[in-house]
Amino acid sequence: MDFRLTDEQLLLRQSIREFAETEIRPHVREWDDAQRFPAELVPKLAALGLMGVQFPEEYGGSGMSAIDYCLCIEELARVDPSVALSVAAHNGLGPAHIAMFGNAAQKSRWLVPLAKGEKLGAWALTEPDAGSDAAGTRTTATRAGDTWILNGTKTFITHGASADVMVVMASTDRSRGAKGISAFVVERGMRGFNAGRKEDKLGMRASETTEVHFEQCVVPGDHRLGEEGQGFIQALQVLDAGRIGIAALSVGLAQGAFEAARHYALTRRQFGQPIASFQAIQWKLADMATRIEAARLLTYRAAYLKDQGKRTTLDSAMAKLYSSEVAVRAAEESVQIHGGYGFVKDYPAEKFFRDVKLTTIGEGTSEIQRLVIARQLLG
Numbered sequence: 454m455d456f457r458l459t460d461e462q463l464l465l466r467q468s469i470r471e472f473a474e475t476e477i478r479p480h481v482r483e484w485d486d487a488q489r490f491p492a493e494l495v496p497k498l499a500a501l502g503l504m505g506v507q508f509p510e511e512y513g514g515s516g517m518s519a520i521d522y523c524l525c526i527e528e529l530a531r532v533d534p535s536v537a538l539s540v541a542a543h544n545g546l547g548p549a550h551i552a553m554f555g556n557a558a559q560k561s562r563w564l565v566p567l568a569k570g571e572k573l574g575a576w577a578l579t580e581p582d583a584g585s586d587a588a589g590t591r592t593t594a595t596r597a598g599d600t601w602i603l604n605g606t607k608t609f610i611t612h613g614a615s616a617d618v619m620v621v622m623a624s625t626d627r628s629r630g631a632k633g634i635s636a637f638v639v640e641r642g643m644r645g646f647n648a649g650r651k652e653d654k655l656g657m658r659a660s661e662t663t664e665v666h667f668e669q670c671v672v673p674g675d676h677r678l679g680e681e682g683q684g685f686i687q688a689l690q691v692l693d694a695g696r697i698g699i700a701a702l703s704v705g706l707a708q709g710a711f712e713a714a715r716h717y718a719l720t721r722r723q724f725g726q727p728i729a730s731f732q733a734i735q736w737k738l739a740d741m742a743t744r745i746e747a748a749r750l751l752t753y754r755a756a757y758l759k760d761q762g763k764r765t766t767l768d769s770a771m772a773k774l775y776s777s778e779v780a781v782r783a784a785e786e787s788v789q790i791h792g793g794y795g796f797v798k799d800y801p802a803e804k805f806f807r808d809v810k811l812t813t814i815g816e817g818t819s820e821i822q823r824l825v826i827a828r829q830l831l832g
Contacts, residue, residue: 484659499570514566519756523701530705535659545695546576576614588631594623613663614648636684645670654808703776707783774822777812
């Protein structure tokens with residue numbers, strides 16, 4: 454087994470790191486304070502191929518591997534987890550659903566502009582009363598001739614107000630429960646498709662999160678993805694892959710928090726010497742670095758299996774669970790090492806601490822990951 458990155462991957466990582474340092478880091482505080490999604494960044498991300506990392510070149514994507522994708526998300530999250538979250542949501546949810554289950558015509562129509570970054574994507578699964586219990590979807594899609602009529606509300610939708618193309622899960626047969634859920638593509642401008650309240654969030658504030666309302670929204674019949682009743686099964690497969698992206702985001706956030714703590718420990722002086730000379734601080738940094746590397750390897754293993762075409766339900770859940778909880782610990786220790794300065798916005802530790810908690814919640818809570826893992830282990 455060779456754990457070394459290729460020369461091409463090392464170059465990719467360096468190019469994304471340089472981009473993040475020059476184009477993102479100077480604006481992190483500004484975007485966070487304003488709770489503003491930096492739409493002006495999208496063309497720059499697209500120029501690097503980051504809006505369609507794993508999608509085939511024939512559909513406008515970069516055709517990179519899952520491991521390459523992890524490298525990209527890590528480097529973005531190392532500087533600003535909010536930007537990384539938006540890129541991960543765009544790549545790993547709505548557009549990924551179309552890439553996995555759309556037909557050739559649907560991919561040509563929607564995936565191409567999404568992968569090129571000409572349009573922004575979103576994915577609508579969660580509802581006010583259907584979070585971890587996604588099978589409890591109440592949004593309905595009723596057949597009306599050659600069209601479908603959508604009614605319902607989705608919540609916690611990344612890019613809910615800005616997205617041009619959204620994949621929506623809706624019940625087409627309530628009597629069949631999860632087996633009666635189907636997936637539809639809804640486009641901005643359709644009558645009855647409106648963004649609702651924008652969430653005032655603890656962290657990841659530069660990544661837009663809103664409610665979405667469907668009120669007698671007419672959706673053409675050719676906007677359904679796959680067979681009727683297959684939407685929930687499709688969503689689970691999308692989540693399997695998407696969790697690898699959140700694991701990579703967690704690793705990148707943890708790395709950023711660690712580097713901030715290490716830099717502070719080397720420059721902050723107390724009792725006549727840098728605090729990095731004290732064993733209490735050294736051990737914190739040693740534990741942080743070790744856990745982060747373990748999380749990284751677990752994430753890369755899941756990505757490797759995805760590249761091999763293997764099922765990753767167990768591996769992606771393990772990677773997401775462990776990496777997110779390691780990130781929470783790393784962000785907490787970073788604040789602790791900063792002391793009082795970790796509690797103010799002048800230092801990056803404070804923002805990492807606010808941002809990190811979403812990693813144990815989004816795309817399946819830690820509790821749901823443990824449930825998935827246990828079911829896989831116990832059959």
